[in-house]
Amino acid sequence: MSETISEYAHPEVLVSTDWLAGHLDERGTRLVESNEDVLLYDTGHIPGAVHIDWRADLQDSLVRDYISPEGFAELCSRHGITPDMTVIFYGDKSNWWATYALWAFRLFGHEKVKILDGGRDKWIKEGRPHTKEKPKLERSNYPVPAKRHDDSIRAFYDDALAHMQARGTMIDVRSPGEFKGDVTHMPEYPQEGVLRGGHIPGAKSIPWKTAVNDDATFKSAAELQKIYVEGCALKPGDDIVAYCRIGERSSHTWFVLTYLLGYEKVRNYDGSWTEWGNRVRAPIERS
Amino acid sequence: MTYPPKLAAIIDLFEALSEEEKRENLIAYAEQSKKQEPKPGETFELEDVRKDEECTDTVGIFLQVDAERRVHFSVTLGPQVQTLTKAMTSILCRGLGGSTVEEVLELPADFVPKIVGGQLVRIRSQTVYYILTRMKSACTVWRNRERAGQS
Numbered sequence: 398m399s400e401t402i403s404e405y406a407h408p409e410v411l412v413s414t415d416w417l418a419g420h421l422d423e424r425g426t427r428l429v430e431s432n433e434d435v436l437l438y439d440t441g442h443i444p445g446a447v448h449i450d451w452r453a454d455l456q457d458s459l460v461r462d463y464i465s466p467e468g469f470a471e472l473c474s475r476h477g478i479t480p481d482m483t484v485i486f487y488g489d490k491s492n493w494w495a496t497y498a499l500w501a502f503r504l505f506g507h508e509k510v511k512i513l514d515g516g517r518d519k520w521i522k523e524g525r526p527h528t529k530e531k532p533k534l535e536r537s538n539y540p541v542p543a544k545r546h547d548d549s550i551r552a553f554y555d556d557a558l559a560h561m562q563a564r565g566t567m568i569d570v571r572s573p574g575e576f577k578g579d580v581t582h583m584p585e586y587p588q589e590g591v592l593r594g595g596h597i598p599g600a601k602s603i604p605w606k607t608a609v610n611d612d613a614t615f616k617s618a619a620e621l622q623k624i625y626v627e628g629c630a631l632k633p634g635d636d637i638v639a640y641c642r643i644g645e646r647s648s649h650t651w652f653v654l655t656y657l658l659g660y661e662k663v664r665n666y667d668g669s670w671t672e673w674g675n676r677v678r679a680p681i682e683r684s
Numbered sequence: 685m686t687y688p689p690k691l692a693a694i695i696d697l698f699e700a701l702s703e704e705e706k707r708e709n710l711i712a713y714a715e716q717s718k719k720q721e722p723k724p725g726e727t728f729e730l731e732d733v734r735k736d737e738e739c740t741d742t743v744g745i746f747l748q749v750d751a752e753r754r755v756h757f758s759v760t761l762g763p764q765v766q767t768l769t770k771a772m773t774s775i776l777c778r779g780l781g782g783s784t785v786e787e788v789l790e791l792p793a794d795f796v797p798k799i800v801g802g803q804l805v806r807i808r809s810q811t812v813y814y815i816l817t818r819m820k821s822a823c824t825v826w827r828n829r830e831r832a833g834q835s
Contacts, residue, residue, distance in 0.1 A: 435804055436767035440711055453803070490764075 404618035406659025411514045411615070412485060418525055421445055427478050430517065431498035432489040441527040443487070443520060447476045447534070451494050451645065455501045461668075466542040469505045477534035480507065487513035487520070491606065491613040493649055500648040500665060503550055505542045512652070515614040522612070550651070552638045552664035554672055554679075560638045561597050561680070566629055568639045569596045570605040570650045571670065575642070578683040581674065591674040595681040597640070601629045605646040608653045621657055631660070640666035640673070687795060688787055691779030698799040706801040714770035720777040722746050722758040730826050732818065733760070741765045743815070747822045753784045757819055768800065768812045775799065776815055788823045791816070 402408045412420075420426070421444055428446040430438050438448040449455065454472055457464055464472065478484060484502060488495035492512055499510045513520070521527065547553075552560065561567060574580045578594030596602070607624055610616055616624070625631060637660055639647040644667025651665045673679050687695060698706055722728065726748075733744035741762025748756040757780060759773045780788055793813055800812050 434766040434768070436707060436711060436714070436771075439707055440714065440767055 401617050405657045407656045410511050410656040412511050413514055414520050414523055414525060417513055426483045426485055427476060429484055429486050429498060430488055431486060431494040433494050434489055437489055441529050444526055444528050445532050447532060449498050451497055455498065463501060463504060463545065466505060466545055470539045470541040473539035474537050477537045478539060479537045480539065483509040483511060485511045485513055487516045489517050491609040492516040493646060496652040497645045497648040500550065500651055504545050504547065506546055515612055518613045550664055552666040554668050554676065557597065557638055557666045561599055564599060566631060566635050566637045567597055567600040568629060568637060568650060569600040569602050570639055570641045570646045572604055573602060576602040591671055593674045593681055595683040597673060598680050598682040603628055605649045608650065615657060618657065621653060625654060625658060635660060636662045638664050638666050640669040642670045644669045688780060688783040690781065694775055694779050695795050695798050703801050703803045710768065710771040713774040714767045716774045717761055717770040720759045720773055726758065730822050732822050743818060745818045745822045747826055749785060749826055754782050755785060755788055756781055759815065766811050769814055772812050772815045776819060780819065785823045785827055789820055
């Protein structure tokens with residue numbers, strides 16, 4: 398964790414591996430592991446952690462959308478989570494998927510959320526305990542949220558288009574090759590269904606991983622200010638839309654902008670490039 | 685399609701398992717992936733070590749082909765490689781060892797879901813095909829070199 402953690406806009410949203418090691422049995426908290434690697438949790442996880450899978454648990458299995466409020470209530474109840482509980486997320490790939498799960502929890506109005514700075518990699522590298530034993534938790538009765546907050550932290554295609562036309566700040570967090578339009582998918586990986594390469598006109602390229610250190614912790618507030626505020630000429634109160642390919646990497650940038658830099662109006666365009674790059678007549682820029 | 689015998693045995697085993705048992709066995713195979721690395725003193729006709737952007741770590745494919753054109757693969761994986769990829773590494777090294785170059789090149793990928801199971805076959809789990817793709821790629825290069833040497 399950055400030594401200047403107090404300089405983040407909301408430092409309370411991060412917990413360190415040291416803190417967590419001393420609070421594994423903390424009442425009123427639930428530890429959630431969320432990874433890209435679908436089997437990683439089963440190979441061993443932090444004691445007491447439950448597993449939430451970004452696709453199987455958070456996404457609708459038929460329509461390209463997130464689960465319903467009823468589905469969210471069932472997911473939380475299954476893991477013994479209550480609305481007043483602080484959910485601490487962590488995962489692989491510098492918390493890439495943990496921030497995605499956190500963003501999804503915020504979609505349903507669950508406000509008490511935190512991230513383990515450095516995520517799974519730092520915990521394991523420090524030789525801290527992990528287990529294959531899954532916690533036996535009493536089922537809770539999480540009430541069905543009144544709504545999903547799509548309007549405040551999520552952007553749809555029409556929102557992103559209007560934002561682009563209004564010359565609002567748009568951040569493309571994909572790799573430079575994807576931004577330039579040289580590639581539409583990662584090398585050696587199967588094509589995920591994007592017909593055109595490039596980026597949304599006017600978008601700034603700031604790959605998501607520039608926000609993290611080699612040990613998977615977040616960069617300091619000063620470094621993040623330089624990357625995002627100077628890099629995108631952000632002003633206080635700016636309305637920002639972030640996107641990637643399917644909305645997962647951009648949830649990481651959403652987290653950084655919202656919690657670490659304190660921007661209050663940040664939306665994740667989760668349709669991202671797999672929607673925009675396929676959309677008939679959607680404007681595209683290459684550079 | 686008839687699969688190479690060793691691979692067919694592994695497929696048969698997995699097809700009889702429940703989703704939960706599949707996961708347990710995949711993890712067991714993943715934990716064996718270090719054993720697929722080249723042994724000290726081993727030599728190979730083709731070595732292809734690459735690091736791809738963003739999603740995977742370095743993967744090295746080492747290919748040896750004997751006089752009967754039968755393959756032996758060894759594989760090195762970086763620490764960030766996904767568990768499913770590690771599992772498929774062990775499965776393919778064991779399942780394809782002793783097959784001919786042509787058998788590897790003609791092998792369809794339709795056996796992968798039979799091993800991995802429907803629950804895990806999702807967009808991101810395309811990474812389970814990665815090692816097979818790299819092994820086929822190594823065989824293609826080997827065969828092209830062979831043909832070039834003959835011409």
